[in-house]
Amino acid sequence: MRIQINSDIRSTDPGGNRDDNTDNVLIHVVEGLVALREDTSVGPMLASKVDTSADGLTYTFTLRDGVKFQNGAVLTADDVVWSWQRYLKPNSGWRCLPEFDGKGMTKVLAVEAPTPKTVVFKIERPSALFLTMMARPDCGGAAILHRSSLGADGQWKEPVGTGPYKIKEWKRGQYIELTRFDGYSARPEARDGLTGGKKAEIENLRFVVIPDSAAAKAALYSGGIDAFISPSPADVVEMRGRSDVRVDTTPVMTMVALLLQTTDPLLKDVRIRRALALALDTPEIAKTVTEGLSAVNNSVVPSSSPFYSAVQAGGYKRDIAGAKKLLAEAGYRGQPIKLVANKRYEALYSAAVLVQAMASEAGINVELEVLDWATQLDRYTKGQYQSMAFIYSARIDPSLNYEMVSGDKAAQPRKVWDNPAAQTRLTESMVSRDKARRQVLFDEMHKQMLQDVPMVVLFNASDATAMRKSVTGFKGWAPAKPRFWNVRLDARG
Amino acid sequence: MLAYLLRRIAMTAPTLLLVSIAVFTLMRLIPGDPVQLMLGEGADPAQLELARQQMGLDQPLVTQYFVWLRQALTGDLGVSTTNGLAVLPLIWERFHVSAVIVLTAVALASLIAVPAGLVAAWRKDRPTDLAIIGAATLMLSVPSFWLGLLLLMFFGQYLHWLPVVGYVPMSEDFSQGLLYVILPIVTLVLVETGVLTRMSRASTIEVLRLEYVTHARAKGVPESQVLRRHVLPNAFNPTLTMIGLILGHLLSGIAVLETVFTLPGLGRLMIDSIFARDYPVLQGCLLFTACIYVVINLIVDMCYPLFDPRVSVQ
Numbered sequence: 038m039r040i041q042i043n044s045d046i047r048s049t050d051p052g053g054n055r056d057d058n059t060d061n062v063l064i065h066v067v068e069g070l071v072a073l074r075e076d077t078s079v080g081p082m083l084a085s086k087v088d089t090s091a092d093g094l095t096y097t098f099t100l101r102d103g104v105k106f107q108n109g110a111v112l113t114a115d116d117v118v119w120s121w122q123r124y125l126k127p128n129s130g131w132r133c134l135p136e137f138d139g140k141g142m143t144k145v146l147a148v149e150a151p152t153p154k155t156v157v158f159k160i161e162r163p164s165a166l167f168l169t170m171m172a173r174p175d176c177g178g179a180a181i182l183h184r185s186s187l188g189a190d191g192q193w194k195e196p197v198g199t200g201p202y203k204i205k206e207w208k209r210g211q212y213i214e215l216t217r218f219d220g221y222s223a224r225p226e227a228r229d230g231l232t233g234g235k236k237a238e239i240e241n242l243r244f245v246v247i248p249d250s251a252a253a254k255a256a257l258y259s260g261g262i263d264a265f266i267s268p269s270p271a272d273v274v275e276m277r278g279r280s281d282v283r284v285d286t287t288p289v290m291t292m293v294a295l296l297l298q299t300t301d302p303l304l305k306d307v308r309i310r311r312a313l314a315l316a317l318d319t320p321e322i323a324k325t326v327t328e329g330l331s332a333v334n335n336s337v338v339p340s341s342s343p344f345y346s347a348v349q350a351g352g353y354k355r356d357i358a359g360a361k362k363l364l365a366e367a368g369y370r371g372q373p374i375k376l377v378a379n380k381r382y383e384a385l386y387s388a389a390v391l392v393q394a395m396a397s398e399a400g401i402n403v404e405l406e407v408l409d410w411a412t413q414l415d416r417y418t419k420g421q422y423q424s425m426a427f428i429y430s431a432r433i434d435p436s437l438n439y440e441m442v443s444g445d446k447a448a449q450p451r452k453v454w455d456n457p458a459a460q461t462r463l464t465e466s467m468v469s470r471d472k473a474r475r476q477v478l479f480d481e482m483h484k485q486m487l488q489d490v491p492m493v494v495l496f497n498a499s500d501a502t503a504m505r506k507s508v509t510g511f512k513g514w515a516p517a518k519p520r521f522w523n524v525r526l527d528a529r530g
Numbered sequence: 531m532l533a534y535l536l537r538r539i540a541m542t543a544p545t546l547l548l549v550s551i552a553v554f555t556l557m558r559l560i561p562g563d564p565v566q567l568m569l570g571e572g573a574d575p576a577q578l579e580l581a582r583q584q585m586g587l588d589q590p591l592v593t594q595y596f597v598w599l600r601q602a603l604t605g606d607l608g609v610s611t612t613n614g615l616a617v618l619p620l621i622w623e624r625f626h627v628s629a630v631i632v633l634t635a636v637a638l639a640s641l642i643a644v645p646a647g648l649v650a651a652w653r654k655d656r657p658t659d660l661a662i663i664g665a666a667t668l669m670l671s672v673p674s675f676w677l678g679l680l681l682l683m684f685f686g687q688y689l690h691w692l693p694v695v696g697y698v699p700m701s702e703d704f705s706q707g708l709l710y711v712i713l714p715i716v717t718l719v720l721v722e723t724g725v726l727t728r729m730s731r732a733s734t735i736e737v738l739r740l741e742y743v744t745h746a747r748a749k750g751v752p753e754s755q756v757l758r759r760h761v762l763p764n765a766f767n768p769t770l771t772m773i774g775l776i777l778g779h780l781l782s783g784i785a786v787l788e789t790v791f792t793l794p795g796l797g798r799l800m801i802d803s804i805f806a807r808d809y810p811v812l813q814g815c816l817l818f819t820a821c822i823y824v825v826i827n828l829i830v831d832m833c834y835p836l837f838d839p840r841v842s843v844q
Contacts, residue, residue, distance in 0.1 A: 044802065047568070047613050054568065054614065128580065135574040170574040174569070187673050209615065210624070210794035211697055248798070249693050249789045252680055259687040381805075412564030418566055430570060441572045449575065 039506070039518075040264040041147045041247045041256065045210055049195050051177025052124075052132045055519075057430070060174045061266070062244050064217055064231060064518055066107075067180030067198030070098050070117065070156070071172045072232035076343055078288075079168040080232045082224070083112060083181055083199060093163030093470065099155045101316055105220045106183040107203040114150030120181045121148040121158075133176035142166055142467065145514040165470050169434050174518050178231065201237040201522045214243040228523045232516060235522040238510070242521050257282060257503055263526060264511070265503040266519055269383055270328035273501045284503045286330055287513030290339040290431035291498040292438070293326075293384055295392055296453050299491050300446060301423045303374065308367040310490040313374075313424075314353045315360040316399035317392060323496035326387045330499035336483050337442060338435045339497045340517040343351075348480040353493065359386045360399040373404045377425040381410040388495055389426040403474045420450030427499075431516050435479045436466045442492065538831070542824045549820040550602070553813050554595050564611045585611050587809075598813065607817070608810035612803070617814040618743035621796065625781075625818070628795035630700065631711055632780040635718035640773055643723045647730020647769070648762060651738060661709070662727060669724030678717040678790040682750045687712060715790045716783065724774055726769060733768040737761050766837045774830035778823045 042061065048054040053252070072082035073366045081087055084098040106111040124131045125138060125145060137141040144161035151157060151492045160167060171179040183197040195204055201223070202215035219235040226233045245262060246439070247253040254272055256262045268276065268284075276282045295317075306311055320333040334340045335352025375395075378389035386407065393403040403424070416422050432438045443459050444452035459482050466478040486492075502516045507527040513519065565581045566573060582588045587599065601608060605619035643666075650662040686694035692709055700707030737743065738761060746756050787795030796815065803812040 045613070054612075056568070056570075125714055128584065130581065130584065132569065132573075132577070135577055140574065140576055208794075209613070209620075210798070211792075243790075245695060246794075247792045248802075249792070252682065252695060252792055255679075255683050255687045258694040259690060259694045261686070261696070409562070409805070411567055411805060412560070414566055414571060415561045417561055418563070418570065427571075430572070432572075451571070 038241070038264070038521065038524075039243045039245050039262040040521065041253045041266055042244045043246075043248050043250075043253075043267070045246045046207075046244075048193070049204060049207070050193050051180040051182075051196060051198075052128075052175065052179070053130050053193070055175065055177070058244075061519055062213055062215070063177060063180075063196065064174055064200070065202040065242065065521060066200045066204060067178065067182065068200050068231075069128060069171055069180050071168050071174045072178055072230065073174070073433060074230040074232060075514055077230070077341070078343065079172045080229065082172075082178075082232045083117075083312045087168065094160055096158040096160070096167065098158070099268055100156065100177055101222070101224070102154075104199055104222045105218070106197050106199055107218050108183055108197050109186055110183055110185075112181065112199060113153045114156045116155070116183060117181050118148050118150045121145070121179075124179065124183075131176070133170055133173060133179070136166075136170045136176075142170060144290070158215050160338060163468055163470075165467055165475070166434055166436060169437075172231070174231065174435060175430070175518060181339060181450055201235045202242060205241065210246060212243050212245045214241055216241050228512075228520075230516075231518065231520070235303065237522055238525045239521065254431050257505065260505065263505045263508050264519075264521075268501055270326070270330050270499075270501075273330065273503070274328050276503050282504055283506055283508070284501055285511055285513045286499050286501045287517075288339075288341050288515065289498050289500040289513075289517040290332060290335070290337065290341060290433065290438075290515050291500070291517060292334075292419070292429040292431075293498060294389060294427055294429065294493045295388070295493040296417075296422070296425040296427050297491055297493070297496060298420065298423050298425075298511050299453075299455065299489075303369075303372055304423060306367045307490060308363040309369055312360040312363040312367070312369070312399060313396060313401055314493045315356045315363070316396045316401055316491050317353065317493060318355045318395055319353055319493065319495055321392045322388055322395075325391060326384050327499055329498065330501070331496045333448050333495065334497050335487070335494050337438045337486065337494055338479055338483065339431070339438065339515065341497065342435055342438075344435045344476055344479050346476060346480055349483050351483070352487065355395075357399050360401075364400060369401070371400065371402045373402045375406050375423045376403050377406050377408055377416060377422050379408055379410050379413045382428050384498065385426040385428055392426070417444035418451045418454075432487045433516055435475075436463065439463050439466070439479070439482055454486060454489065456489055456491075457483065459485055459489075535832075537830075538828055540784065542821075546817065546820055546826065550599060550817055551595070553816040554591075554598065557807075557809050557812060558591055560807070562720075562807045567807055568611070572658070587611075598810070602814075602817065607814035610803075610808055610811045612806045612808045612811070614660070620811065621799070621814055621818050624794060624796045624799045627697065627793055627795060628781060628784060631714050631718065631787075631793070631795070632784065635715045636722060636773060636777055636780065638715070638719045639726055640769075641721040642719070643726030644730050644762075644766065644769060646723075646727045647732075648757060648765070650727065650731040651734030651765075652757060654735060654738075659731075663731065666724040666727035666731075669720050670728070671724075672721065674717055674721045674784075675786040675790050676712065678787050679721060681713050681717055682790065697793050710791075710793075714784075714787050714793060717787060718780070718807050722765065722780075725760065726772060729772045730765065730769045734761060734765040737765040740764075763837045767834055768831060770830055770837065774826050778826045781819075781822050781826075782842050 042058045046059040051063050068082050070084045071079050074080045085101045086099050089099040137145045143164040147159040149157045186197045188194045201217045201221045203214040205214045207213045217240050223234045253265050257265045276284050296305050323333040329416045336349040338349045380386050396403045443454040446455040462478045466475050510524040650659045653659045685692045697710050698707045785801045788795040788798040800815045
């Protein structure tokens with residue numbers, strides 16, 4: 038089966054030198070102790086069960102029987118200890134190291150293997166997100182690797198994991214091909230997110246690098262590829278009219294938002310920020326930009342999250358008169374507001390154009406500044422913007438969603454929302470293991486953000502995967518990680 | 531001749547040095563942090579700093595430049611910040627792909643364009659000239675990416691004659707490899723034939739106006755001989771210069787076509803490196819490109835005397 042990816046993977050080191058394409062390929066090759074379920078909660082993967090001590094400081098993982106690495110070796114607790122010791126080295130380059138070395142969420146004090154089937158993690162302070170962080174796909178799922186993944190010199194070679202596929206060939210710039218791991222030990226349950234039963238129905242998966250979407254579309258129509266990941270909404274509309282192609286669309290957790298710089302001399306006045314929010318018809322923006330694939334969501338909590346409540350569904354309602362009144366009170370006299378966007382992510386540019394048009398109806402003078410993505414990301418990181426149409430990659434827990442936007446701007450200029458009360462709630466949400474309490478905290482934060490307007494969340498994207506009709510069994514899901522196990526490819530016509 | 535060559539090669543050293551300084555400085559002036567791009571929008575500041583240290587990007591710019599230059603002089607262009615691969619082998623591998631397509635296309639385009647330009651000039655302002663110049667103008671006016679996409683959709687998507695995506699080196703499987711490069715080569719031939727035909731026609735018209743052509747005709751030399759022996763050699767040098775420029779330009783990156791046809795060539799490598807702010811790869815590519823221009827100019831200069839004995843290497 039040939040699957041399009043829009044750029045080559047960066048490396049084969051899970052959670053190391055990575056990007057979305059890298060994660061998408063490697064989830065087929067490696068697995069961690071736990072993994073995300075379909076509803077983005079965390080379930081056991083290589084572990085058969087996870088026990089947490091009452092004080093939340095000790096996690097005991099019991100390993101499943103009969104799990105083999107792709108080199109034939111049987112998984113033991115020592116392999117887990119070895120993998121984690123490698124991740125926790127200060128220069129490991131592991132993306133999620135700060136969450137486990139004490140700089141962020143918590144600190145792993147020890148990883149021990151009291152028996153060949155048991156691994157014990159001791160952490161410094163309790164965290165509601167310890168298992169979630171382990172399961173994050175961008176952390177490589179904290180994959181458990183065999184030590185032969187490294188060469189004799191200690192340098193990275195290639196992953197020897199436990200997943201249903203192993204790497205067959207990587208032709209850089211062209212494709213990476215995976216082949217079925219015949220010794221794979223599947224979980225007994227049904228497929229469930231990145232955990233549950235996985236069956237490699239297709240012998241070889243070839244992820245082909247096709248950067249140009251028009252070429253990818255032509256390749257799909259001609260049968261040159263079998264799956265096209267993330268076609269544009271306009272292409273989705275076209276593809277739905279074809280008899281030889283099927284499109285799977287799923288709401289995902291990627292968030293598109295309009296960021297407003299609260300330290301800007303003009304936008305520090307909350308009345309102007311609120312006026313801008315009231316000037317926007319956010320449901321219409323979501324509908325137009327995504328060709329109707331996504332609905333509006335003014336909350337930082339993704340609409341596919343289990344924490345998306347009725348409170349979260351509340352948002353801004355367009356009120357031009359109200360916006361004009363606020364602007365008059367603030368003494369706004371048509372000063373231009375620069376809105377940064379880019380064309381790499383079409384949704385951002387389209388959203389920015391609509392924001393400009395809608396804001397002008399309320400008398401707000403928005404000027405577009407179109408940059409390339411690298412430059413925009415640089416300006417975002419340094420906080421050097423008045424307003425910006427921005428896209429956040431999927432986070433799998435609302436605490437992480439709020440964490441990515443809120444914090445001390447003086448210390449981290451990329452943070453959008455600098456509200457001490459929100460920060461206190463966020464900290465509590467990261468420690469509390471009481472689901473009801475967390476829901477209250479998230480709802481309070483949402484209501485507070487609607488008041489403060491440091492950003493206007495517009496929508497969560499919908500992810501599409503277009504496939505030839507010969508592909509069956511594919512199902513997209515909220516974290517936007519396409520999975521090709523339990524997928525069949527019938528004989529091509 | 532040897533002294534001349536050595537002198538020409540020696541003269542390229544300061545050019546390359548200036549190119550290296552310009553490239554290095556310009557790259558660092560462009561906003562955008564390769565480490566931030568690599569780690570994403572939510573990356574931890576401490577981790578960003580660690581990655582910068584590991585890539586040597588925390589050093590002062592002057593230090594970074596001299597480290598790079600010292601390595602470059604020994605043939606080591608560093609490693610990619612994107613995927614950790616050595617830059618020089620990466621460039622060389624990608625250059626092979628571009629070179630096969632470009633050299634074939636330019637050779638074919640020259641074989642078509644030079645005689646076509648000659649005939650058009652000879653039949654100036656007549657229907658043949660108008661037809662040739664009309665076709666040439668049309669060809670050079672069509673954007674290569676659009677033409678490429680059109681060919682790809684027609685021959686790949688509708689007729690299923692040729693593969694739409696992928697690449698197989700001809701050194702691995704000649705017949706299979708050929709199928710993958712036909713469309714990019716045809717696209718380039720069509721576009722570049724237009725440019726070269728116009729150039730060939732213009733320079734031929736210049737030569738046809740010269741007295742020795744009139745003299746030869748007055749002596750009763752058959753028209754075919756006039757064209758072959760007196761006009762063509764003298765009219766070819768400006769076209770040769772143009773061929774050299776086109777070669778240099780295309781070899782240094784047919785990025786758009788490589789993107790359309792998903793070819794892993796040098797142009798795509800450069801584009802990807804710009805978007806990823808992969809400094810070592812981009813610096814290496816641009817230095818390599820400068821070398822290509824130098825070498826091609828040298829070859830073109832050496833070819834002049836073959837067509838026009840008046841040009842002396844002395």
